[in-house]
Amino acid sequence: MNYYFITGTSHGIGKSIATLLLADPHNFVTGFARNCSIEHERYTHIKIDLSDDEQVKEWAFPELKNATKIALINNAGTLGTIRYVGNLDAAEIVQTFQLNLVSPTLLTNSFLKKYISNTVTQIIINVSSGAGKNPIDGWSVYCATKAGVDLFTKTIAEELKILNRKNVFVFSVAPGVVDTQMQSQIRLANKDDFSRVKTFVDYKNLAYLEQPDNVASKYLSILAHPEKFKDVVFSVKDI
Numbered sequence: 097m098n099y100y101f102i103t104g105t106s107h108g109i110g111k112s113i114a115t116l117l118l119a120d121p122h123n124f125v126t127g128f129a130r131n132c133s134i135e136h137e138r139y140t141h142i143k144i145d146l147s148d149d150e151q152v153k154e155w156a157f158p159e160l161k162n163a164t165k166i167a168l169i170n171n172a173g174t175l176g177t178i179r180y181v182g183n184l185d186a187a188e189i190v191q192t193f194q195l196n197l198v199s200p201t202l203l204t205n206s207f208l209k210k211y212i213s214n215t216v217t218q219i220i221i222n223v224s225s226g227a228g229k230n231p232i233d234g235w236s237v238y239c240a241t242k243a244g245v246d247l248f249t250k251t252i253a254e255e256l257k258i259l260n261r262k263n264v265f266v267f268s269v270a271p272g273v274v275d276t277q278m279q280s281q282i283r284l285a286n287k288d289d290f291s292r293v294k295t296f297v298d299y300k301n302l303a304y305l306e307q308p309d310n311v312a313s314k315y316l317s318i319l320a321h322p323e324k325f326k327d328v329v330f331s332v333k334d335i
């Protein structure tokens with residue numbers, strides 16, 4: 097049996113990954129989000145606010161005696177309010193760091209700790225962003241968190257190599273530009289808060305956005321054969 101723990105399964109890319117995985121009767125999915133929109137006999141929902149580190153620290157990964165594969169997909173994320181630094185809300189800065197960077201770090205730490213003696217294939221995929229590689233005005237906190245996710249993941253990969261833990265694979269994978277609520281929020285931004293808003297409106301109008309199911313299938317290909325992927329940080333566009 098394969099066990100998948102996926103954050104942000106109520107809509108968008110995370111819901112698509114969960115739904116595609118559930119099509120295989122060998123797969124069990126545990127999803128985390130504030131809302132639940134999946135009903136399935138092999139789906140368990142954890143109603144949680146991942147921007148609250150106390151809630152994340154309280155959650156414990158279960159014993160999995162019959163597992164053949166275990167995976168954690170840190171997908172939940174937010175842009176926060178799109179605004180220039182100096183106009184940001186202090187509490188929201190903290191929440192965005194918590195959701196995008198602290199919660200993946202906490203979950204990855206407890207995942208690796210819980211399953212350290214389990215020799216089955218273990219995969220951690222952090223859903224990153226091109227915004228973690230280049231600055232985008234109005235998105236400073238988001239850019240910083242995604243850059244953090246990339247380097248966090250690269251460091252784990254280094255540690256796993258030193259520890260010779262060949263059954264554990266870690267990746268930080270950007271999904272490209274995907275037609276989800278996050279993109280709807282971007283298109284609503286004020287031009288004074290985000291100089292490139294028109295480009296993103298054009299992406300939608302020119303049907304440039306990828307559909308979540310197509311992107312999710314790329315993540316499934318990594319989960320199916322992690323040994324085929326030699327880079328730690330890459331984009332689904334490279335697959």
Ligand SMILES: NC(=O)c1ccc[n+]([C@@H]2O[C@H](COP(=O)([O-])OP(=O)(O)OC[C@H]3O[C@@H](n4cnc5c(N)ncnc54)[C@H](OP(=O)(O)O)[C@@H]3O)[C@@H](O)[C@H]2O)c1
Nearest residue numbers: 104106107108109129130131145146172173273274276278
């Ligand atoms: N869409 C894109 O073009 C794009 C591009 C690059 C990177 N990404 C990355 O891809 C990932 C998924 O994005 P998406 O576009 O699918 O976003 P989305 O449609 O907005 O979905 C976000 C998911 O995260 C969950 N979430 C948000 N805040 C949460 C909180 N405080 N606690 C628990 N769960 C929370 C949401 O569930 P609830 O609201 O029910 O809690 C939802 O299931 C994100 O990490 C994003 O940064 C997306």
